[in-house]
Amino acid sequence: MADEVEESKSFKALGICEQLVEACHNLGWRNPSKIQAEAIPHALEGKDLIGLAQTGSGKTGAFALPILQALLEATRPHAFFACVLSPTRELAIQIAEQFEALGCGIGLKCAVVVGGVDHVQQAIALAKRPHIVVGTPGRLLDHLSNTKGFSLNALKYLVLDEADRLLNEEFEKALDEILQVIPRERKTYLFSATMTKKVRKLQRACLRNPVKIEAASKYSTVDTLKQQYCFVPAKYKDCYLIYILIEMSGKTSIVFTRTCDSTRLMALMLRNLGLRAIPISGQMSQANRLGALNKFKAGECNILVATDVASRGLDIPSVDMVINYDIPTNSKNYIHRVGRTARAGRSGVAISLVNQYELEWYMQIEKLIGKKLPEFPAVEEEVLMLMERVTEAKRLSLMKINETGRKRRRKGGDDAEEDTDRYRPHPDKPSKKSKKR
């Protein structure tokens, strides 16, 4: 749910046509969110936009509604009317879902072209001449080069979502090539949670007199977010993590780690301790990533162990707690990570586990958010009581990972993910009682 604007300016008052107002109401959107109220009137006037807004602000509606309205006003049916680029596959899928939900009453056709999914199926979807294409840059470029009959020659709208990330080296080349083969005469919307120098550069390159809209102040964290740190010796970090998860048991949490491998290891370790954890990282196949996300959304697992892939863009509802198991080396990632909780006016907790080697990065974060955070009150004797069980759980997890790796090498296949993304309850669940024993 996005934050609604206080004064109830209706979608109709913003200039949205009746059919789309009805579509919004069918989705339960009573009033526009702040970014929608600010962006839509300019977009309907035909302006280019730069929107500084995070996922959860309602930014998808802010660009989708004006595009759909222009599509409805077009004098003839128009294939490949708009293209939305996103840095992650999950975000692309979420964006397409919102377009489809808003456009279901007007016969909207939408195609998603992302990596990790069969090319042929996507080519078939493109052959149906959808109105909207949502994709990641690499795969879109691939289809532009190799899929017969697919071109964006008549494109009217280009949206770059999470633009700061799209402008990273990873995507820069593909993005430049896409920009070269689409019409210059078009509307461009650029949405980003943070404004970097690169975004400014692109803004100069491809937007015309854009209107800049800011729905959230730069790098701030919301007041309903309780942020704490816990200074821990590196060798006891796992124990502190388990201690916090048990203290806060029942909450939905995301635990952020630095590498893909550590998401797998940690999720296994947590499961060995009876906690309902599931990993998500860029190393998993697309199907497994979506599967993990769905299990988390459905409440089957209440702990998502993630790399920064999941800190951006994903619309994961009601996360109560974010734990930074590894402190991000780039402080802006902290803002993205903790933005997964305390959304839409709800409260949330973010706890950062800082060891002796991460102090400098943590201090950079405090500088960026402009405040000193309070310490999480952990009782050290209680934490250390968990040591034996945590060490054993980690040993078993490492053994399991090594075993799966060996099996995979023998088979030459990729069955390791299946082993780690399935949650199996463990009879030996640690409870507060067992911890205090």
Ligand code: AMP
């Ligand atoms: P977004 O920031 O676009 O990812 O949207 C976050 C969530 O807010 C999605 O689940 C949307 O369905 C929801 N949402 C978007 N606009 C509104 C609105 N005006 N009122 C209520 N919910 C909304």
